[in-house]
Amino acid sequence: MDAAVLSCCFRNVLEISVPIGSAKSWKTTIIRNRRDQVRLSLMDPSRTRINLRKPIKKLKDPQGINDPPVFTVNESLHKETRPFHDPGDSVVIDFDGTVDALSNDSETDNDEEKEQIEENPEWDPEDIETITALFRGRIPQKPGKLVRKRPLPLPLPYKNRPPGLPSSKKWSRTTNSSRKSLSSRVYKDPTFLIGLAKEIRNLDPEKDVSTVLDKCSRFLRKGSLSLTVRELGHMGLPERALQIFCWVQEQPHLSPDDRLLASTVEVLARNHELKLSFKLEKFLSLSSQNVYEAVVRGFTRSGNLKLAYKLVSAAKNGKMILDSGVYAKLILELGKNPDNHVLVLNLLEELAERDDLNLTQQDCTAIMKVCVRLRKFEIVENLFNWFIDSGMKPSVVMYTTLIHSRYSNNCYREALALVWEMEGLNCLFDLPAYRVVIRLFVALNDLERAVRYFSKLKEAGFSPAFDIYMDVIKIYAVNGRIAKCKEVCKEAEVAGFKIEEQTRSVLMQLQE
Known part of the structure; x- marks a missing residue:
């Protein structure tokens, strides 16, 4: 009894074929055989084969080169080679005793799918080229379709909004900031x-300035006029200026205006036109300081220097510190008259006592010119160093x-050192600068440099003045260059200057 059973089992085991590559061939085969015995009870009476897994597609090679080698258990027992099998594959036992390698994730399919899987797929050259291009990058386009015409975008609802609807709050603020009010710009x-x-100015003398100012009163602010x-x-037109001041006094949003009062x-x-007590x-x-300084500047420009000096002295006694520019303009006007030198010195002493001296370049230069006189x-x-x-x-x-x-x-x-300093700074000379420099070289009896700067003056596009011609003639005469003296005299006469007879007589004496 036992021998018959063993012979049947041994015969069934020998008929089982296992593909190469199964890492767990023996254990898997025995376990699957036991499970298949359970599955036999699930078969229908007609003993129809049940496929529980989708078989792997097998490629048919006519020469049989690529077919996986299959051998029986007896061969595996005699050969110590371990069959190669993917660990991810599973083994299913057919009812006639064969074992197939299948995938774990495969599922049951119908007969039509089996036929499609078993067929050998054929790829077109275009499909192969498209798949290859996916790994290269950009898919090549066919000739004739190089330019791709894209359809126009669909209209957006907010861009096709009918006129008359209120705009969104998001853009209202931007619109208002870009469109400033007319008054803020005017x-x-x-x-x-x-x-x-x-x-x-173009108004008739009978008309008042209100005919012009009433039109733009809503656009004006304090200090505008x-x-x-x-x-x-x-x-x-000082009368018109006074009329503007009187008109502003009647405008509540424009008065009081200290800047307008100072200008008037x-x-x-x-x-x-201004009378003071x-x-x-x-x-x-x-009065405020701005108005007081405006009065001093007005009297200074009008030539009423004594009254302007009295106002400055009254401000000093009243401990009002006026602007340095007011002193500079008054010193410049007073320095033109030699009789006012004492007043100029007093103002200079007041400026020297101030710690917060604030002078512009023009005011500082004006004071320096007066001090040279x-x-x-x-x-x-001292002013230059400051x-x-x-x-x-x-x-x-x-x-x-x-x-x-x-x-x-x-x-x-020392003056020559300043000339070299100007040259080092690449300072452009003007006509007064050339006049002073040539006069300096004549005083130094430096003929070469005097002639060089005289040529530079003409190359810069300036026309030499009469005193410059006379200085050049003088230095040529001192150095005995009579021919050059006559040449410069002719040049001066062509320029429209008349050479004095005394200069001509001196030249004749030098020539003899």
Whole structure:
């Protein structure tokens, strides 16, 4: 009994074929055989084969080269080679005793799918080229379709919104910021304000300025009309400036305006239309500093220098510190008259006592020129050093003034050092600078440099003045260059200058 059973089992085992590559062939086969015995009870009476897994597609090779080698259990027992099998494959036992290698993830399919899987797929050249291009990058286009026409985008609803609907709040703020109000663009526009002055000038004498200002009153702000008033002062219309001030007093949103008052007072003082009482202390206490300085500037420009000096003295006694520019303009006007040198020295002493000296380049240069006339060369040097220490860059006019100061003080070598400093800074010379430098070289009896700067003057496009011609003639005569003297004399006559008879006689004597 036992021998018969063993012979049957041994016969069934020998008929089982296992593919190469099964890492667990023996254990898997025995376990699957036991499971298949359980599955036999699940078969239908007709003993129809049940496929529980989808078989792997097998490629048919006519020569049989690529077919996986299959051998029986007896061969595996005699050969110690372990069959190669993918661990991911599973083994299914057929009812006739064969074992097939299948995939774990395969499922049952119908007969039609089996036939499609068993067929050998054939790929077209275009499909192979497309798949290859996926690994290369961009898919090549066929000739004739190089330019691809894209359809137009669909209209967006918010762009096709019918007119009349309110705009979104998101863009309303941006629109308002880009469109500034007319008043914010006009109230400080110089073109508009000067245009008002021209319209007022063109008015009939019988008409008032209100006919022009009423049209634009809503666009104006405090301080706007100060530029219009100053422009009317340049036009010589102080009455119109006073009318503008009176009109502003009736406008609640424009008055009081301290800037307009200062401009009006300055225009009236400049045109001799302002009358002050003799009680300057009372005027000082009632007016602000801007208005007080405007009055001083107005009287200074009008030529009423004594009254301007009285106002400055009253401000000093009242401990009001005026701007340094007011002192500079008054010193410049007073320095033109030699009789006012004492007043100029007093103002210079007041400026020297101030610690917060604040002068512009023009004001500083103007004071230096006045000090050269007064032969106060030390003040000129101090002002130049203060300007340099303040971190500002001197101009050609300031350098020329300092060279003239040192030339007037007979400090020729120090003046020559300034000339080399200007050359090192590549400073462009103007006509007064050439005049002073040539005069300096004539004083040093440096013929070569004097002639060189005389040639530079003409190369720069300047026409030499009469005193420059005379300086060049003088240095040629001192060095005995009579022919050059005659040449320069002819050049001066062609330029329209008349050579004095005394100079001609000196040249004749040198020639003899």
